[in-house]
Amino acid sequence: MRINVIQEDITKVKTPALVISLFQGTESLDDAASAIDSGLDGTIKQLINDGEIKGKEGELTLIHTFNKVGAERILVLGLGKEENFSANVIRNGMGDACRFLRTKGVESMATTLHGSISQELDPQTMSQAMTEGAMLGLYRFQEYFDEDSNSGLITEMSILSNRSDLTEPLQEGVKIGEIISRGTMLSRDLSSEPANIMTPSRMAEVAQQISDTNGLEINILERSDMEKLGMGALLGVAKGSYQPPKLIVLKYNGDPNNPSKNLGIIGKGITFDSGGISIKGASGMERMKGDMSGGASVLGAMQAIAELRPKVNVTGIVPATENMPGGQAQRPGDIVRAMNGKTIEIINTDAEGRLVLADALVYAREKMQVDKMVDIATLTGAIKVALGSLCTGVMGNDQEFIDLFINSSTTTGEQFWQLPMHDKYADGLKSTFANLRNTGSNGEAGSITAAKFIEAFVGDTPWIHLDIAGTARSESNVGYLVKGYTGVPVRTLVNLAISRES
Ligand code: BES
Ligand code: ZN
Ligand code: ZN
Numbered sequence: 001m002r003i004n005v006i007q008e009d010i011t012k013v014k015t016p017a018l019v020i021s022l023f024q025g026t027e028s029l030d031d032a033a034s035a036i037d038s039g040l041d042g043t044i045k046q047l048i049n050d051g052e053i054k055g056k057e058g059e060l061t062l063i064h065t066f067n068k069v070g071a072e073r074i075l076v077l078g079l080g081k082e083e084n085f086s087a088n089v090i091r092n093g094m095g096d097a098c099r100f101l102r103t104k105g106v107e108s109m110a111t112t113l114h115g116s117i118s119q120e121l122d123p124q125t126m127s128q129a130m131t132e133g134a135m136l137g138l139y140r141f142q143e144y145f146d147e148d149s150n151s152g153l154i155t156e157m158s159i160l161s162n163r164s165d166l167t168e169p170l171q172e173g174v175k176i177g178e179i180i181s182r183g184t185m186l187s188r189d190l191s192s193e194p195a196n197i198m199t200p201s202r203m204a205e206v207a208q209q210i211s212d213t214n215g216l217e218i219n220i221l222e223r224s225d226m227e228k229l230g231m232g233a234l235l236g237v238a239k240g241s242y243q244p245p246k247l248i249v250l251k252y253n254g255d256p257n258n259p260s261k262n263l264g265i266i267g268k269g270i271t272f273d274s275g276g277i278s279i280k281g282a283s284g285m286e287r288m289k290g291d292m293s294g295g296a297s298v299l300g301a302m303q304a305i306a307e308l309r310p311k312v313n314v315t316g317i318v319p320a321t322e323n324m325p326g327g328q329a330q331r332p333g334d335i336v337r338a339m340n341g342k343t344i345e346i347i348n349t350d351a352e353g354r355l356v357l358a359d360a361l362v363y364a365r366e367k368m369q370v371d372k373m374v375d376i377a378t379l380t381g382a383i384k385v386a387l388g389s390l391c392t393g394v395m396g397n398d399q400e401f402i403d404l405f406i407n408s409s410t411t412t413g414e415q416f417w418q419l420p421m422h423d424k425y426a427d428g429l430k431s432t433f434a435n436l437r438n439t440g441s442n443g444e445a446g447s448i449t450a451a452k453f454i455e456a457f458v459g460d461t462p463w464i465h466l467d468i469a470g471t472a473r474s475e476s477n478v479g480y481l482v483k484g485y486t487g488v489p490v491r492t493l494v495n496l497a498i499s500r501e502s
Contacts, residue, residue: 003178005158005159010112013110017110018073019097022077056078057078061075062100077114088412094133095134096478098154103152105152108154109158111130127170127172136482137482183307194289195271202271210303233356235336240328245320248317249317251313251315261502262369265301265374265497277332291378295319297487298316312502338358339366374463383446383468389473401463409489411495429456472485473486
């Protein structure tokens with residue numbers, strides 16, 4: 001989709017569809033809506049008086065203009081209550097509006113700026129949110145459909161502004177929005193690919209392409225490299241699979257004068273989680289192709305960061321392997337030794353994410369010298385019980401870093417909620433035969449127990465764990481999310497990296 005910023009008389013602009021907007025319960029229309037309303041002989045005001053247009057968030061009303069104004073159709077978008085207005089209202093509204101227009105066969109559209117340009121919502125933030133809403137809301141994964149089903153494509157969106165001084169910041173917002181959306185869509189694509197295609201080797205190829213295109217440092221560790229490093233936890237998981245494991249390492253050096261400032265983002269890359277010998281039930285197992293969504297978000301974020309070129313250093317790591325029950329597979333009761341020397345008794349081979357992360361996090365600290373790190377993982381079914389599909393679970397060992405992270409999320413609309421990390425939660429991880437068990441003893445607080453396990457491998461490095469098992473996938477089209485994988489938390493990871501700019 002091509003997105004441009006243009007300055008033109010709103011009543012004259014020639015377009016198949018023009019999106020305008022209004023707040024809930026509003027008496028007066030903004031300048032853009034007013035001009036259109038005059039052109040339409042007061043139709044919009046009439047619809048408001050009739051109670052058909054209320055301005056509720058996400059409300060869409062289509063009006064055919066019969067050539068009374070330049071646009072063939074006007075789509076009135078409700079913005080909800082003015083006091084709740086934010087970039088996220090715009091992002092969601094544009095997602096809903098664009099998808100709606102696509103079902104009407106519209107291929108090119110225009111939109112006014114929504115709500116008000118204010119301190120909080122500067123023009124750049126506004127157009128970035130509009131761009132993200134349109135691109136992410138229109139996203140479809142169509143790799144495996146016939147060409148026919150590709151019909152209905154919006155190829156152009158014009159953002160109209162009436163002030164020439166806004167053109168530059170609006171264009172900048174579009175540029176940033178495009179980069180961040182493409183990173184998010186890359187993450188969605190990788191998660192949507194089936195596990196017979198998106199193998200650890202294929203993930204490594206994608207990382208290679210990102211590196212080639214953007215000049216990132218890259219290192220792909222093979223099984224033999226992991227053996228030399230003593231990554232027994234990761235290798236134990238990989239044993240049951242025919243597919244060779246890969247540890248993908250990408251580095252963006254945007255601040256070479258400050259090498260000790262190096263943010264690590266580490267994503268679980270289980271390209272299929274059958275559970276291993278502790279095999280999962282058949283129902284819904286196909287969803288476990290998405291168990292590399294954390295890794296996919298790291299690749300998407302690394303691409304976006306490399307294109308945005310902030311003055312920071314970021315290391316992206318993806319421990320990628322399948323979790324399969326092959327003849328060589330590890331068994332419950334097996335004991336493995338992680339890279340930091342700690343021994344782990346495998347109680348349940350389905351608790352494999354924490355095992356691959358254990359070695360990847362030790363590697364991030366010891367070999368890549370990250371000063372702060374975030375891991376992202378579809379780690380526990382329990383997080384869905386706790387937080388549903390709205391919020392990603394946040395856990396960690398450094399409140400200042402957690403606060404910085406959550407602050408970076410506010411403009412993205414991606415939602416997070418912190419869970420407690422009392423040491424008592426680690427009690428069930430004590431093993432009779434090794435330093436640790438890989439699951440708790442009673443199934444309580446499963447998401448926190450998993451985080452406590454990972455904590456045993458992070459040393460004193462400030463660390464955040466994000467459990468995205470509930471948020472990696474959406475069950476419906478809503479706002480800028482479409483049914484399928486969400487690309488969470490690519491946009492917040494990018495913001496976090498930018499927030500560390502010196
Ligand atoms: N990949 C799963 C977690 C998951 C569940 C992701 C649902 C997405 C949707 C993870 O590897 C797993 O199997 N976790 C177990 C842990 C248990 C054995 C302690 C779980 O949550 O049941
Ligand atoms: Zn599992
Ligand atoms: Zn898993």
